[in-house]
Amino acid sequence: MHRGEPLLIYETEVAADWIDYNGHMNDAAYALVFSRALDALMDRIGLDAAARKASRRTVYTLQVMLHYFKGTSQGEALFVRCRLLEHDDKRMRVWLEMQAGREGASLAASEQLLISVDQGGTSARAAPWRAETKAALDALANAQRGLEVPPLAGRGVALKRKQAPP
Amino acid sequence: MHRGEPLLIYETEVAADWIDYNGHMNDAAYALVFSRALDALMDRIGLDAAARKASRRTVYTLQVMLHYFKGTSQGEALFVRCRLLEHDDKRMRVWLEMQAGREGASLAASEQLLISVDQGGTSARAAPWRAETKAALDALANAQRGLEVPPLAGRGVALKRKQAPP
Numbered sequence: 001m002h003r004g005e006p007l008l009i010y011e012t013e014v015a016a017d018w019i020d021y022n023g024h025m026n027d028a029a030y031a032l033v034f035s036r037a038l039d040a041l042m043d044r045i046g047l048d049a050a051a052r053k054a055s056r057r058t059v060y061t062l063q064v065m066l067h068y069f070k071g072t073s074q075g076e077a078l079f080v081r082c083r084l085l086e087h088d089d090k091r092m093r094v095w096l097e098m099q100a101g102r103e104g105a106s107l108a109a110s111e112q113l114l115i116s117v118d119q120g121g122t123s124a125r126a127a128p129w130r131a132e133t134k135a136a137l138d139a140l141a142n143a144q145r146g147l148e149v150p151p152l153a154g155r156g157v158a159l160k161r162k163q164a165p166p
Numbered sequence: 167m168h169r170g171e172p173l174l175i176y177e178t179e180v181a182a183d184w185i186d187y188n189g190h191m192n193d194a195a196y197a198l199v200f201s202r203a204l205d206a207l208m209d210r211i212g213l214d215a216a217a218r219k220a221s222r223r224t225v226y227t228l229q230v231m232l233h234y235f236k237g238t239s240q241g242e243a244l245f246v247r248c249r250l251l252e253h254d255d256k257r258m259r260v261w262l263e264m265q266a267g268r269e270g271a272s273l274a275a276s277e278q279l280l281i282s283v284d285q286g287g288t289s290a291r292a293a294p295w296r297a298e299t300k301a302a303l304d305a306l307a308n309a310q311r312g313l314e315v316p317p318l319a320g321r322g323v324a325l326k327r328k329q330a331p332p
Contacts, residue, residue: 022285028197028200031193031194031230032194032198035193060234061234062233062234063231063232063234065231065322066197066229066231066232068228068229068230071226087325111322113325124188153322154322156277156320157229157230158229158259159254159257159279
């Protein structure tokens with residue numbers, strides 16, 4: 001990872017069955033790509049499949065915001081970069097941005113809130129990150145310190161824009 | 167439709183391939199269900215497949231917020247109800263709520279901003295609703311007048327809650 005840059009975490013291409021009646025990638029397929037990108041982030045912070053099985057720790061998604069900037073079509077290469085906006089002892093808020101190709105136009109962004117969950121007991125419950133995950137998140141936050149917060153971060157859905165879009 | 171009630175627009179059940187490694191419906195599958203519910207709303211406002219083809223009008227999704235309240239598992243019946251929060255001459259902001267069964271627990275909610283698009287020219291562009299769609303939206307807004315705005319409407323993603331959740 002390069003210091004002060006969003007982290008490239010996922011690459012894919014637009015599948016044929018993601019195309020809707022408008023000829024563009026369906027809105028729900030963007031959510032699928034961002035979900036897979038989040039899985040790729042988990043692999044990097046000590047929450048890959050083997051670690052989840054061994055530790056009974058996982059994450060649950062609490063909130064997801066999707067901003068759609070531009071349509072895309074079948075076969076287009078998609079690159080997803082991540083920045084960690086903030087985290088505490090059991091939650092993280094991340095910003096994912098999808099580009100057409102490695103350096104192409106920004107297609108969409110997703111802000112997500114995730115919570116650490118322990119599935120080891122009789123019922124799943126929120127639990128602090130394991131030390132390995134906390135250390136990975138601290139390292140990522142440190143590496144990305146100084147990155148500007150995306151202007152759309154924290155924004156909800158609004159019919160009338162309060163400020164000019166970026 | 168009953169006056170002053172959210173409109174039941176879509177029913178489905180949790181498919182086997184929507185289940186993730188946590189044993190619950192995957193976060194992106196919620197987005198898929200809400201996307202299909204929005205298609206069902208389009209069918210009711212003069213934007214079904216035949217009307218889209220004849221008029222070259224469609225909608226594009228601009229923003230989607232997803233709030234995850236509760237997990238669900240394979241085979242569970244899902245009911246999605248809709249309320250129209252606001253609309254103008256070419257946009258609409260809707261609130262979709264997913265329940266387990268007809269009267270069961272609230273599983274998730276989605277707030278969405280959509281824009282009317284004319285695909286008839288050389289390039290797609292934003293365009294006012296057709297009269298039929300505008301009349302249907304006005305009628306829906308009128309029927310739902312007086313419904314309380316959901317407390318989470320307009321909210322963005324936040325790690326720290328500003329108010330107590332509903």
